[in-house]
Amino acid sequence: MSGIIEIKNISKEFKVLNRREGLKGSIRDLFSRDYKIVKAVDNISMSIPQGEIVGYLGPNGAGKSTTIKMMTGVLEPTSGEILVNGNIPYKDRTKNAQEIGVVFGQRSQLWWALPLIESFRLLKDIYQIPDDNYNSMISLYKSLVDIEDLLHKPVRQMSLGQRTLSDILAAFLHNPKIVFLDEPTIGLDVSMKSKIRTLIHALNKEKNTTVILTTHDMGDVDALCQRIVIIDKGKMLYDNDIEHLKGFFGSYRTLKVRPAGDIGKQAEELEKELKNLSVSITADDEWISILVNEEKSKVMEVLGTIQKTHDIRDMKLEEISTEEVIKKIYEEGVE
Amino acid sequence: MKRKNLRFYFRIYRKILAQDLKSKMSYRADFIISTIGMICTNIAGFISFWILFRSFPEVNGWSYHEILFLYGFSLVSLTPVQCFFDNNWSLRMYVYSGDFIKYCFRPINLFFYYQSEVFDVKGLGQFAFGIGTIIYSWSKIGLPLTFLMVIKMIIFLITASLIMIAVMNAAAATCFWITNSFYVMDLALKFKDYARYPITIFSPVFRFIFTFVMPIAFIAYYPSLVILRPDEIPLLSWLSPLFGCLFFWLSYKFWMYGAMKYSGTGS
Numbered sequence: 001m002s003g004i005i006e007i008k009n010i011s012k013e014f015k016v017l018n019r020r021e022g023l024k025g026s027i028r029d030l031f032s033r034d035y036k037i038v039k040a041v042d043n044i045s046m047s048i049p050q051g052e053i054v055g056y057l058g059p060n061g062a063g064k065s066t067t068i069k070m071m072t073g074v075l076e077p078t079s080g081e082i083l084v085n086g087n088i089p090y091k092d093r094t095k096n097a098q099e100i101g102v103v104f105g106q107r108s109q110l111w112w113a114l115p116l117i118e119s120f121r122l123l124k125d126i127y128q129i130p131d132d133n134y135n136s137m138i139s140l141y142k143s144l145v146d147i148e149d150l151l152h153k154p155v156r157q158m159s160l161g162q163r164t165l166s167d168i169l170a171a172f173l174h175n176p177k178i179v180f181l182d183e184p185t186i187g188l189d190v191s192m193k194s195k196i197r198t199l200i201h202a203l204n205k206e207k208n209t210t211v212i213l214t215t216h217d218m219g220d221v222d223a224l225c226q227r228i229v230i231i232d233k234g235k236m237l238y239d240n241d242i243e244h245l246k247g248f249f250g251s252y253r254t255l256k257v258r259p260a261g262d263i264g265k266q267a268e269e270l271e272k273e274l275k276n277l278s279v280s281i282t283a284d285d286e287w288i289s290i291l292v293n294e295e296k297s298k299v300m301e302v303l304g305t306i307q308k309t310h311d312i313r314d315m316k317l318e319e320i321s322t323e324e325v326i327k328k329i330y331e332e333g334v335e
Numbered sequence: 336m337k338r339k340n341l342r343f344y345f346r347i348y349r350k351i352l353a354q355d356l357k358s359k360m361s362y363r364a365d366f367i368i369s370t371i372g373m374i375c376t377n378i379a380g381f382i383s384f385w386i387l388f389r390s391f392p393e394v395n396g397w398s399y400h401e402i403l404f405l406y407g408f409s410l411v412s413l414t415p416v417q418c419f420f421d422n423n424w425s426l427r428m429y430v431y432s433g434d435f436i437k438y439c440f441r442p443i444n445l446f447f448y449y450q451s452e453v454f455d456v457k458g459l460g461q462f463a464f465g466i467g468t469i470i471y472s473w474s475k476i477g478l479p480l481t482f483l484m485v486i487k488m489i490i491f492l493i494t495a496s497l498i499m500i501a502v503m504n505a506a507a508a509t510c511f512w513i514t515n516s517f518y519v520m521d522l523a524l525k526f527k528d529y530a531r532y533p534i535t536i537f538s539p540v541f542r543f544i545f546t547f548v549m550p551i552a553f554i555a556y557y558p559s560l561v562i563l564r565p566d567e568i569p570l571l572s573w574l575s576p577l578f579g580c581l582f583f584w585l586s587y588k589f590w591m592y593g594a595m596k597y598s599g600t601g602s
Contacts, residue, residue: 069436072439072440073439074436074439074440093439094441094442094443094444095442097440097441097442098442100440102440104436104437107433107434107436107437108437109437109440111351111354111358111452113355113358113359114354114357114358118354118357121350122347122350122351122354125346125347125350126347126441126442126443127442128343154358
């Protein structure tokens with residue numbers, strides 16, 4: 001079965017001026033024709049079926065936004081083919097736009113001065129949404145989130161969280177086949193994040209909307225995505241189930257310890273003490289997390305080493321988290 | 336999906352306009368202050384005019400009231416660009432910040448969608464000023480008031496507006512390449528001041544530039560010849576509606592070309 005999004009071997013190249021240093025260099029740049037070609041996206045293929053939520057991940061500058069711009073028809077690929085809902089996005093930009101919704105994390109697409117409900121009414125006209133569909137969508141929204149207060153508030157007076165929520169609702173309003181969410185939870189507090197995840201999940205279930213989600217928050221991925229696609233430096237690193245990915249790192253365990261005293265300082269000490277056990281250490285407010293590869297050194301051995309010099313108040317052992325998996329892939333790639 | 340014809344766009348525009356006016360009311364102080372500013376600018380324009388013509392009773396065969404007519408004509412023809420295309424002034428900000436991309440995701444014409452976002456009410460004051468000036472000078476010159484004259488007047492006012500819109504579109508669109516188009520737009524706006532004078536007072540070089548390169552002579556001079564000098568209308572006057580449409584179309588194409596090129600490389 002062919003997917004709603006079919007991408008075959010697309011690449012996107014940008015011409016970038018080679019900048020020279022200093023004032024002299026800048027002046028010479030004015031007349032320079034010295035360009036280099038940068039491949040933002042390099043030979044990527046994927047097929048996404050209707051109704052799937054795909055986590056599209058990669059470090060900053062990996063080419064995520066460029067791919068999304070190509071799928072939405074804003075950018076034309078240098079080579080390769082894209083079909084979105086049967087359209088070539090770049091050639092049929094407006095036709096394609098009718099069937100997609102887009103949310104860019106911090107850039108509201110709503111009318112700044114208008115109350116949300118007025119924005120919705122304008123969108124209803126722009127997308128030519130029939131009355132029945134519009135009304136049932138609004139009542140669906142009302143059943144999912146508490147928007148009564150929001151509806152009559154101008155967008156400019158909203159908090160970032162409310163605005164993001166509104167933007168997501170606006171993107172789903174015309175019941176598009178695909179919605180692109182670019183870092184929808186960026187800068188939001190924990191409760192708002194979870195509210196937005198629940199909303200996206202519910203809308204996907206209710207309307208069978210395909211969702212392409214880019215994010216740096218692995219909480220989003222854990223809550224929403226079955227499948228993840230990872231790219232870095234324009235190349236595809238991984239495209240499969242998230243569980244399958246964790247299988248690659250089956251021998252990894254996360255040992256979490258809570259020592260007595262200052263966590264940050266002790267984490268630094270541990271870093272030195274555990275050097276020859278090839279572990280990686282991160283610390284947050286409560287826990288020092290030690291990622292152990294059991295093929296190289298045993299968890300018990302690590303714990304024993306720590307206990308010799310530190311007073312441990314509490315500890316727990318966990319499977320590798322999505323966050324750590326992704327971090328390892330960014331750093332080392334998939335073998 | 337239904338086809339998107341002119342009626343569709345007209346309806347959308349009306350709705351956006353109504354919403355925009357509603358929201359403008361919420362910025363009352365801004366509205367009042369800018370209206371006062373507009374009136375002051377126009378009064379200052381008048382006074383400098385009046386002072387000038389106290390020393391020179393006529394310019395190159397043009398009487399005080401005829402020049403006043405030109406002035407009023409240019410004020411009215413500048414109204415549409417002020418009212419409907421004011422968002423051009425913000426274009427550079429959207430382009431610089433990368434926010435421009437948000438306009439690319441809607442299933443309607445990009446240019447239309449962008450311009451529809453802002454309606455500048457201040458232009459209406461200028462419109463009233465301009466109409467007043469035209470009526471005053473019309474009666475002073477003693478022009479006949481016939482149906483045909485009024486029709487001609489309307490056609491040529493639309494022509495002149497189209498030209499001014501075209502100039503500002505093109506000036507604004509330069510920001511897709513040079514990021515900060517403010518100086519280009521400001522320059523274009525300064526040039527429009529010359530539109531108030533009969534083009535014959537300039538040297539042939541400038542006459543050529545103002546006709547074909549920077550077509551500001553079409554804003555008031557060529558169109559108003561049809562009204563003021565019915566015996567010696569040059570071909571360019573009759574052609575000016577054509578030029579109006581042509582320049583507008585070209586500027587639209589230029590704007591869209593820039594927009595597509597920009598979203599190709601931006602942010």
